[in-house]
Amino acid sequence: MAVRLFEDQDHAADYLKYRVTPNEVVSHIMELLRKRMALPAKLAIDVGCGSGQGTVLLAPYFNQVVGTDISPAQLQYARKCDNVTYKQCPAEELPFESGSVDLVTSMTAAHWFDRPRFLQEVGRVLRGGGCVALLSYGLDMYLELGDFTDKLRQVCMELYTDLHPYRNPHLGTSSMQIYKDMFNLWPHPDKEWHEGLEVRRATTVNGYINLVETFSPYRKCKEDNPQEAQEMCNRVRKRLLDVLQVSSPETEVTLVTKYFYWVGCKP
Template structure:
């Protein structure tokens, strides 16, 4: 299975406009973590998760298939970045207390990745996989956003996007003591800031590539009369599954 890279071509936008994750998500993950020596953040992108883990662990190893994204990733002295497949890494057996994957497991060969997790995890290490679904803007804007998501750019999503919509329900998770939890990341954003976030979506990039026009411009025109001039609450619903590697 060939790895899929949908983000190198707009890594600068990704680094500026993708969200990070709330503190209560990390609190939930860490409550059962057996140690704080070493963590692996897989498919780290621009290092949103690696940067947070660096405040909590002695060492963080962060991998991605996109060298461009890693160049732009947040830098801290105890983070080591390297390009690597999720399913085949350079790490030694029994290396990690925690393994994380944020908004990326649906791009993997999931069975092969979990086999690699079993190899590189310490006994009783924690594996945490999470994603976030369609952004929520409020009752007055959500119907416009849903139409854009399903109809305007819907045909341009990769098939893997269905796993986000289904909250990974169809993806295997062969670990013990499995727990599920939900969180919300909230931001106060201007409409222009929100538009630039949408330009990081892989379906929007594919639409631009195929049609040589930016679909976000039309959405801006639809949202603008309702959004107004100021900032609005933008909510990202996060779903997480956590297990223990035994």
């Protein structure tokens, strides 16, 4: 079973504004692919592309890139690029001919899909020698600033504990485990698992709170109890400012996101 979230316009706009674009992870993945296929190759598809933040990163490596997503609201904000187009469709029914695709990616999205059906569809659309690359991160991102880092991190971890009861049951308890399970399901021997790639981005305390507000457990909490959600944000903002011994929520900090990813290729 797949899960449909991310469907409203505000969420799509915030998503584009506050989520991290995974440039470094895509570069790593392309290095792994370069050992397996000549680049630029013909066609890549990015499934669950959302607003196309990751999709456009594939553009230099392929003649054509197609981002696909089930949500029209997300696609409405999709990033433009000369050789990138978008299609609305479910991940489990990709409108591409069998054996026609060089690379299928899914960036921070495959955990929402009907995973076995998606992988079967990936196997169908990939050409012989074509590859799949899935990347994501867990809810363990943290803020960094010199000697304050340990305490900032503690505040972030406590927030995730508070959000845990609102986690969608489709995700189980560990996002990384979902991706490991998919990795294990990939039926061909040429596959590689990687984890612990830390991506750093400058942000502010408010920027971090805005990011948290795009997380699905936070959105569930807000749906169930808007006041509790608002209080949670205010409390975390105040605690972060107290740790930093400042009053401005525009104080700059570094957001550290830990990615995991895997690549699998068809013989």
